[in-house]
Structures are given as structure tokens and as C-alpha cells.
Amino acid sequence: MAVRLSLVVWLLAVSLAVPALAQTASPVSPAISATTSAINSATPLSVRVVAYDMDAKYNAKAHSLDASETLTYHNLTGQALDTFPFHLYLNAFQPTSTWIREGEREGTRGPGFEKWDNKSYGAEEIRSFEVVGQGDFTSQLQYIQPDDDNKDDRTVVQVHLPKPIPPDGYVQFKIKFHDQFPETLARTGWNRDFVLGGQWFPKVGVWWHGAWNCHQFHFDTEFFADFGVYDVKLTVPQYEVVGASGIEVSSVNNPDGTKTVAFHGDDIHDFAWTASPHYLIYNDTFQGSMGPVKLRIMMQPAHWNQAERHARITKETMDHFDRWYGPYPYKTLTIVDPDPGSEAYGMEYPTFITSGTSWFMPKGLLLPELIVEHEFGHQYWYGMVATSEFEDAWMDEGINQYTEAKVMDSIFGPSTSNANLWGVTAGESDVDRLGYEGVADLDPIAKNGWQYADSDSYGGATYNKTALVLLTLENLIGEDAMRQAMHTYFLRYRFTHPTKEDFLKTIEEVSGKDLGWYFNQAIYGTQVLDYEVLKISSVPVDWYEENLNETKGETEYISNVWIHRKGEFVMPVEVEIKFDNREKVREHWDGQDRWVRYAYQKRARIESVEVDPDHKIYFDRNTFNNSQTAEANRGPARKLTNYWTCIGQFVAQFLAWWLV
Amino acid sequence: MNENRNLVSAGAEIASGNKRYVVWFFLLNLMFAHFGATAFNDQARGILDHSLYADKLLHGFDAAVFLELLARPEFGTLPSAIHPAMMFAVVFFLVSLLFMPGVLLGYASDHRLPRDEFYRTCGRNVWRFLRLFLFFTIIAGIVAGILFGFFNALATAADKTSYERLPFFMQFVGAVIIFLVLTVIRVWFDLAQADVVLRDRPAVHKSVAAGFRKTRRNLGRLLGSYVVIAIVALAVLVAGILLWHAIVPPSSVLGAFIVGQATLLLLLATRFWQRATAVAFYVKEMARPLVDEAQPVPAFVAPVVP
Numbered sequence: 001m002a003v004r005l006s007l008v009v010w011l012l013a014v015s016l017a018v019p020a021l022a023q024t025a026s027p028v029s030p031a032i033s034a035t036t037s038a039i040n041s042a043t044p045l046s047v048r049v050v051a052y053d054m055d056a057k058y059n060a061k062a063h064s065l066d067a068s069e070t071l072t073y074h075n076l077t078g079q080a081l082d083t084f085p086f087h088l089y090l091n092a093f094q095p096t097s098t099w100i101r102e103g104e105r106e107g108t109r110g111p112g113f114e115k116w117d118n119k120s121y122g123a124e125e126i127r128s129f130e131v132v133g134q135g136d137f138t139s140q141l142q143y144i145q146p147d148d149d150n151k152d153d154r155t156v157v158q159v160h161l162p163k164p165i166p167p168d169g170y171v172q173f174k175i176k177f178h179d180q181f182p183e184t185l186a187r188t189g190w191n192r193d194f195v196l197g198g199q200w201f202p203k204v205g206v207w208w209h210g211a212w213n214c215h216q217f218h219f220d221t222e223f224f225a226d227f228g229v230y231d232v233k234l235t236v237p238q239y240e241v242v243g244a245s246g247i248e249v250s251s252v253n254n255p256d257g258t259k260t261v262a263f264h265g266d267d268i269h270d271f272a273w274t275a276s277p278h279y280l281i282y283n284d285t286f287q288g289s290m291g292p293v294k295l296r297i298m299m300q301p302a303h304w305n306q307a308e309r310h311a312r313i314t315k316e317t318m319d320h321f322d323r324w325y326g327p328y329p330y331k332t333l334t335i336v337d338p339d340p341g342s343e344a345y346g347m348e349y350p351t352f353i354t355s356g357t358s359w360f361m362p363k364g365l366l367l368p369e370l371i372v373e374h375e376f377g378h379q380y381w382y383g384m385v386a387t388s389e390f391e392d393a394w395m396d397e398g399i400n401q402y403t404e405a406k407v408m409d410s411i412f413g414p415s416t417s418n419a420n421l422w423g424v425t426a427g428e429s430d431v432d433r434l435g436y437e438g439v440a441d442l443d444p445i446a447k448n449g450w451q452y453a454d455s456d457s458y459g460g461a462t463y464n465k466t467a468l469v470l471l472t473l474e475n476l477i478g479e480d481a482m483r484q485a486m487h488t489y490f491l492r493y494r495f496t497h498p499t500k501e502d503f504l505k506t507i508e509e510v511s512g513k514d515l516g517w518y519f520n521q522a523i524y525g526t527q528v529l530d531y532e533v534l535k536i537s538s539v540p541v542d543w544y545e546e547n548l549n550e551t552k553g554e555t556e557y558i559s560n561v562w563i564h565r566k567g568e569f570v571m572p573v574e575v576e577i578k579f580d581n582r583e584k585v586r587e588h589w590d591g592q593d594r595w596v597r598y599a600y601q602k603r604a605r606i607e608s609v610e611v612d613p614d615h616k617i618y619f620d621r622n623t624f625n626n627s628q629t630a631e632a633n634r635g636p637a638r639k640l641t642n643y644w645t646c647i648g649q650f651v652a653q654f655l656a657w658w659l660v
Numbered sequence: 661m662n663e664n665r666n667l668v669s670a671g672a673e674i675a676s677g678n679k680r681y682v683v684w685f686f687l688l689n690l691m692f693a694h695f696g697a698t699a700f701n702d703q704a705r706g707i708l709d710h711s712l713y714a715d716k717l718l719h720g721f722d723a724a725v726f727l728e729l730l731a732r733p734e735f736g737t738l739p740s741a742i743h744p745a746m747m748f749a750v751v752f753f754l755v756s757l758l759f760m761p762g763v764l765l766g767y768a769s770d771h772r773l774p775r776d777e778f779y780r781t782c783g784r785n786v787w788r789f790l791r792l793f794l795f796f797t798i799i800a801g802i803v804a805g806i807l808f809g810f811f812n813a814l815a816t817a818a819d820k821t822s823y824e825r826l827p828f829f830m831q832f833v834g835a836v837i838i839f840l841v842l843t844v845i846r847v848w849f850d851l852a853q854a855d856v857v858l859r860d861r862p863a864v865h866k867s868v869a870a871g872f873r874k875t876r877r878n879l880g881r882l883l884g885s886y887v888v889i890a891i892v893a894l895a896v897l898v899a900g901i902l903l904w905h906a907i908v909p910p911s912s913v914l915g916a917f918i919v920g921q922a923t924l925l926l927l928l929a930t931r932f933w934q935r936a937t938a939v940a941f942y943v944k945e946m947a948r949p950l951v952d953e954a955q956p957v958p959a960f961v962a963p964v965v966p
Binding site for chain 1: 689690692694697700708714715716717718720721722723725727731732746752756793797800819820821823828842846911913916920924927
């Protein structure tokens with residue numbers, strides 16, 4: 001009886017449980033491995049959500065690739081998941097895609113196709129899609145367009161599983177896919193016999209803030225993915241020199257003239273690779289605070305004499321980041337000098353960056369240094385602090401642009417950190433201001449990357465304005481506080497996906513200041529900051545005397561200074577008034593009103609007035625009107641006019657030389 | 661080689677004996693360029709004269725600040741500064757076209773050319789020089805167009821290889837060849853101009869033909885002379901720029917003006933040197949047959965006249 005009763009109870013329990021079991025898939029046995037061979041750490045550094053195991057064979061003649069991918073996904077969302085979206089980025093390079101349409105609309109940075117060239121065609125086709133334990137879903141894949149209504153865009157595909165994956169469960173996808181690489185348009189593809197494999201495999205979206213984040217590939221947006229482990233085997237012709245994210249595990253020559261090179265990456269969220277028969281390899285090592293980092297610099301033969309230059313800036317940058325923000329934990333960094341003329345330069349992938357130079361690159365022109373510094377910076381602001389490049393482009397590009405200014409200024413000097421050639425100089429912050437001024441009031445910094453007015457506005461706000469806003473912020477809270485805040489932000493949010501609020505709150509917390517008034521205008525608003533010295537005057541007190549004899553140092557003047565806030569951005573400023581007896585007066589204006597007037601009665605006339613005399617504000621839209629001198633200084637205009645005249649003469653002579 | 665040297669030195673002798681032409685043309689060049697820069701100066705002054713920020717342009721040359729200046733709405737559009745400069749460059753070209761006949765006659769003359777004769781020659785040859793200019797433009801335009809197209813195609817083909825420097829060297833070689841070919845055409849028309857002026861020949865096509873024949877027969881000698889002088893011009897330009905960079909402090913407007921103008925004066929002088937070389941050649945090689953052929957005429961005609 002007891003047995004019968006227990007049997008009934010057991011059957012009842014089973015019958016109740018069956019519907020539930022029917023709805024959720026049983027967990028896949030293999031968990032994501034806890035390997036650490038690619039990092040200078042004994043334990044994993046990230047919460048590993050994904051494990052990609054890929055085997056790809058590259059056809060160098062057709063610029064295509066066939067691969068199999070096993071993706072293990074760990075459901076850490078806290079809820080059952082029955083839908084999984086995947087990025088198919090290479091499908092952006094098709095004439096009807098959203099990426100191309102937006103590029104055509106831009107006509108600026110864009111491809112500017114007058115005629116579609118089939119060499120630009122790229123594709124990522126899923127040949128088979130199996131969910132382990134649930135069957136083949138190839139025919140049930142659906143292209144979706146979460147951001148626009150362009151039904152022809154195929155950069156996101158979605159699969160619906162009949163059996164949801166329970167919280168903390170695993171699911172394994174086995175995907176076979178075929179890639180057709182485009183001739184490089186942006187970041188990925190081939191050029192002559194070079195290839196850069198970026199965004200080349202079906203990549204699952206990120207569950208973020210209670211929903212899937214898997215946007216279409218837009219012209220101005222980049223990428224977002226979860227951390228995990230990558231094991232990738234690349235089969236390429238034996239003559240190719242190969243580089244990739246992570247560490248190289250093995251390289252085996254095959255009988256058919258190919259070789260298979262295996263790579264492994266820990267705690268990274270993307271994987272890129274490159275191959276070309278022409279690379280020359282320059283090896284170096286950086287001693288970081290977490291251990292040695294092997295630097296593998298893959299140079300074009302014509303740039304070999306710049307390999308040392310690349311190594312030097314890489315190590316100096318890594319040293320600054322290590323000291324200022326935190327350690328670089330990976331064992332390798334691959335720096336790729338891409339094929340000349342390709343659109344693959346200046347790009348970041350985890351432990352793998354592309355630089356950009358030319359065979360003629362004078363030392364005073366710091367283009368390679370700028371690119372290497374910037375892309376290495378992304379190892380922190382994107383690579384480890386993995387913000388969403390769709391929603392918060394400024395948090396990787398802009399914060400990185402700010403740290404670029406700090407590092408480049410520190411190495412090369414503030415006024416020569418971009419160029420110092422034949423007497424012509426350019427500093428990082430001046431160049432940033434140049435990029436920002438033209439688009440100052442179009443978009444706020446905090447905006448979805450694909451919703452900016454245009455590419456110029458996207459670039460001006462996310463890169464340049466952010467850098468200028470953070471440089472100014474540094475002057476508000478102090479350089480040490482800012483560095484400490486950045487250090488705290490990095491350590492607190494590395495290997496996570498922080499939001500803009502996380503970043504801004506960290507700064508407020510570390511600095512101990514309420515900066516809402518600043519962030520609301522600078523980050524969330526489109527207010528433009530523009531202070532000007534409206535006018536100055538010095539009138540003798542005895543102006544009515546008929547035979548007034550003005551004598552320097554004796555005559556008493558009533559002087560007035562008008563400061564005008566032309567823009568909507570309200571910010572306290574200092575004003576410095578210099579008199580012709582060398583006396584200086586400093587005023588502090590809260591900037592609340594539209595204008596302010598300062599009056600003085602002294603035995604001296606005003607010589608000059610300057611708003612923000614310590615140059616603490618970097619994003620004043622017009623710096624020329626920040627000061628006014630009583631006497632004109634014709635020197636600058638004369639100098640430029642002399643240049644202009646000489647050029648005019650030369651052109652006239654050239655014309656007459658050949659035509660008469 | 662010796663002949664080349666003789667021609668070049670003969671040209672130098674003529675040009676140095678008539679320095680006033682170079683000086684006058686240089687002053688015109690400077691004056692027109694000054695007019696052409698007035699708009700730029702006015703636009704820049706409005707922003708820079710009372711700004712402390714302008715110091716970054718005076719005590720150095722901050723490229724970003726300069727571009728910031730050009731981007732200011734109150735500066736106006738860049739074309740509004742470029743157009744006057746271009747217009748006055750064209751004016752200088754027209755003035756050169758107008759006065760060059762007088763210069764050529766002056767070069768051929770063994771005495772200082774009276775002012776009225778100079779202007780008369782200029783006036784008499786205006787239309788002829790204009791026609792020569794048109795001839796030159798058509799011929800040089802077609803030849804240069806073909807050569808540019810050819811070398812661009814070569815550079816494009818070179819760009820498909822993995823040798824990064826190849827397109828550059830292809831373009832460089834192309835530029836040198838185009839320069840040499842255009843120099844040959846320039847020599848040809850310089851001789852045609854000399855022929856028009858010195859023979860006072862209204863039918864310019866005959867001068868063009870004569871210039872072509874002589875150029876073809878003396879190509880190496882003439883081209884060599886012109887190239888040598890062009891190399892001197894290039895050296896002057898490079899030396900001027902280096903000198904400017906080495907000895908002129910960034911804030912010295914006067915120093916920059918002096919070095920710049922000295923360079924431009926010497927540059928202009930090299931072109932006059934080339935023209936003087938052409939005249940020297942013409943006087944020696946082309947005028948002589950005219951005299952030789954002219955002498956037998958009376959002897960040949962004499963029996964007929966009685």
C-alpha cells in the first residue's frame with residue numbers, strides 16, 4: 001500500500017512536472033571553460049556568458065570563408081529565454097542594407113557609390129543552424145529589423161526556440177556559415193591579397209536591461225557583445241602570415257598547401273583576424289603590472305622602418321594606461337599595419353588593433369602614433385569596459401578620445417601632440433575643438449549612435465565634444481580627482497557593460513561634487529558654450545576738461561568691461577582684466593545672466609580682458625572672442641597675409657611661367 | 661654640353677644685362693598679389709587684431725587654430741578670399757602676355773630699348789601673342805591631357821600591386837616626363853614668340869612652324885638649357901623655404917617677407933633667364949639664315965630688273 005501510495009504520489013508529481021519540463025530545455029552539459037592561458041591571471045576575469053568554438057577555412061582567391069561555429073550560451077539573465085537574436089554584420093555590405101542606405105544618405109564619410117561595385121558585396125549566410133537537443137532551425141530563422149523598417153536589411157537574424165532555456169541554463173548552437181568578404185569599405189574585408197576578418201561570424205546579442213540588445217548594423221555604429229572564451233581555428237594558404245585576437249596555440253601545415261592556425265582568447269567579446277603574404281613581424285614585450293605582454297607588430301614591408309615607432313608608442317601608451325587607469329591583463333597585443341589604401345586602418349578588436357600609416361611619414365607627423373594610441377585605448381574603453389557602442393558610442397569613442405589627449409599630450413606636449421613639422425604644430429585639444437565647433441548644437445553627447453543628424457555630428461559629439469567636456473571636467477574637479485575617478489571607473493566596471501549613469505556617478509562619487517548641472521548641459525543637452533568680451537572702454541574721469549592732458553600713471557580713468565554669454569550653456573568663469581600699469585584684476589562670474597559689466601576707477605587704462613584666462617574650458621565654441629585688447633596687434637593678420645601674398649605670387653608666376 | 665653651357669650663359673648674360681625687366685615684373689607680381697590678398701587680410705584682421713588667442717598664430721603656426729580661423733562664420737567663406745587672389749594671378753598673366761613682346765625685343769637689342777619702342781612692340785604684338793597663347797593652350801592641353809591620362813592609368817594599375825611605393829614612383833616619373841614634354845612645347849612657343857616679335861611677322865602660324873622646326877632640330881640643346889635653368893629655379897625655391905624655416909623667427913613678419921620676396925624674385929628671374937636663352941638661340945640660329953638668304957636676293961633678282 002505504502003508502495004502503491006508512493007507510486008501514485010510519484011506519478012502525480014511526474015504528471016505535474018511534465019508540462020514544465022516540456023517548456024524548458026534540459027541544460028546542456030558542458031559549462032563554459034575557466035581557461036586562463038591567454039591572460040595574466042590565475043582565475044577568469046569576466047563573467048563568461050559565451051564560448052565560441054569555430055573552425056574556418058579561408059579561400060584567398062574568392063575572398064570567402066566557410067566555417068562551423070559552436071556557440072555555448074550561459075543564460076545568466078535570471079529568466080527563461082526562448083528567443084535568440086544574432087548579428088550577421090557582413091550582410092551590411094549589400095546595396096539595400098541599412099548600412100549602405102545610411103552611407104548613401106551621408107555622402108560624407110560614406111562609400112559615396114556612384115555606381116554599385118560588386119567587389120563591395122559582402123555576405124554572411126547561415127547554411128545550417130542547429131540547437132543541440134532541440135533540432136535543426138535553419139528554415140525557421142527570421143531576419144528582423146529592430147531599428148528601422150528596412151525589410152531588406154539582413155544584419156540581424158532571430159531564432160525562436162520551442163523549449164526555453166531556463167535561468168542559469170546553457171544552450172549550444174551549432175552553426176555552419178559562409179562568408180563573402182567585401183573589398184574593404186569599413187573595418188573588414190579584403191584589399192589586394194590582404195584580408196581583415198572582422199565581424200565575420202554569427203554573434204549572439206547581449207541581454208541588457210531586461211531585453212535583447214541586438215541592433216542592426218548602422219553606418220555610424222559599432223558593436224556590443226558579451227564576454228567569453230574563443231577558440232578559433234583558421235585554415236589559410238601556407239604563404240599567408242596570420243594574426244588574430246588572443247594567443248596563438250598551434251600552427252599545422254596541411255598536405256593540401258594550407259595551414260591551420262589555432263587561437264585562444266579568454267575574457268574577450270569579439271575575435272578578429274588578418275592574413276597577408278606580405279607582413280613582416282616585429283616582436284617586442286611590455287612589462288605590465290599583471291605580467292609581460294607580448295607585442296606582435298605586423299608591418300607592411302614598405303613601412304618596416306616604422307616598426308620601432310609603432311613599438312615605442314604602444315609601450316609608452318600601455319605604460320601610461322597601466323599607471324593611470326589600471327592593468328592590461330592579456331598576454332598579447334597584436335598591432336596590424338593594414339594593406340595600404342584599405343579601409344581597415346584604425347580599428348579595435350580585443351587584443352588586436354589596426355594602425356595606419358604610409359611609406360612617407362615624417363617623424364613630426366604623428367598619425368601612426370595617434371592611431372596606435374587611440375586603438376590601444378579601446379582595449380580599456382570597449383575591450384574591458386564594454387559599453388554599448390550602439391547606445392553609448394561616446395563612452396568608448398569619447399572617453400577614449402579624452403584619454404588619448406591625456407596620453408599624447410603627456411608624451412609629445414600639449415601643443416604638439418598631433419603634429420610638429422617644419423614649424424607647423426597642432427595639439428590634440430585644438431584639433432578636437434575643430435571637429436566639434438561645426439556641429440556644436442546639433443546633437444547631445446548622450447544619444448543612440450544611429451540617430452545623430454549625420455556622421456559629422458556623430459563624430460563631433462561622440463569623439464570631440466566628449467573629449468573636450470571631460471578635459472573641462474578635469475579642470476572643474478582637479479586632475480588628480482579625475483584620474484582617480486577614471487581609475488575607479490575602470491576597476492569597478494571592467495569586464496561588464498556599464499551605463500552612462502555608472503560613469504557619471506563614479507565621477508561624482510570620487511570627486512565628492514554634485515555635477516548634475518554640468519552633465520545635464522554637457523552630456524544630455526545641446527547647449528553651446530560661447531563667452532565673449534563684448535566691449536571694453538576706458539574714459540578719463542575728467543573727460544569734460546577742455547585741455548585734458550592724459551598722462552600714463554597719473555590720469556584717472558573709469559573703465560568698463562562687458563562680458564557676454566552668447567550661448568545657452570551656463571558655466572561659472574574667471575575674467576582677467578589687465579591694466580596698462582601691469583595691474584591684473586580677476587573676477588568670478590557665475591554666468592547666470594546674459595551679460596555682466598565690471599567697472600573700475602584707476603590711474604590706468606584697460607590693456608586687455610580675457611575670459612577663462614587659465615584656459616580651463618575646452619569647448620568654448622569661439623575662442624577668438626574670449627579676449628579683447630585695447631590696442632590692435634596687427635602681427636598675426638600681417639603674418640598670415642604675407643603667407644597668402646607669397647602663395648598668390650607663386651601661383652601667378654606659375655601661371656605666367658607656363659602660359660606666356 | 662659646351663653648346664648648352666654657351667646657350668645658358670648667353671641667356672644669363674642677356675637677362676642680367678636687362679635686370680630692369682625682372683624687377684618690373686616682380687613689382688607687378690607683388691602688387692597684384694597684394695591686391696589679391698586684401699580680402700583675406702580684411703577678413704583675418706576682424707578676428708585676429710584684438711584677440712589674445714591670435715598669439716598662437718604669431719609665435720608659431722598652430723594649424724588647428726588657423727583652420728579654426730578659416731571656419732569662423734565672420735571670416736567669410738574661403739572662396740571669398742581665394743577668388744581675388746586668383747583674379748589677380750590671372751591679371752598678372754595677362755600683363756605678362758601684354759608686355760612680353762617688349763621684353764623679347766629688349767633682349768634681342770644690343771642697346772637699351774627706348775620706352776616708346778618697348779610699348780610700340782607690345783601694342784603691335786598683343787593680338788599675335790594672344791593667338792600664340794591659344795595655339796599653345798590647345799597643343800599643350802591636348803598633349804598634357806593625354807599624358808596625364810596615360811600616367812594616371814599607369815598609377816591606377818600600379819595601385820593594384822602590393823608595392824606601395826610603385827604608384828608614387830609612377831606618378832613621379834609621369835610628372836617628370838610631362839614636365840619635360842611641356843618644357844619642349846614651351847621652348848617651341850618661346851622661339852615662336854621671339855620669331856613673331858623679332859621678324860615682326862603677323863602670320864603667327866609661320867612662326868609656330870619655324871619654332872617647331874628649330875626646336876625639333878635642336879631639341880637636346882634647347883631642352884637641356886631649359887632644364888638646367890628649371891633645376892636652378894627648383895634649387896632657389898628649396899633654398900628659400902629652408903632659409904625661411906632656419907633663420908626667420910616665427911613672429912618676424914618682416915623677416916618672412918624679405919626671405920619670401922627674395923625667393924620669389926629669383927624664381928621669376930629664372931623664367932626670364934629661360935626667355936633670354938631662347939632669344940640668344942634665336943638670334944644666333946634663326947635670325948642668321950634670314951640674313952644669309954636675304955643677301956643673294958639682289959644678285960638673283962638683278963638680271964631680271966633691267
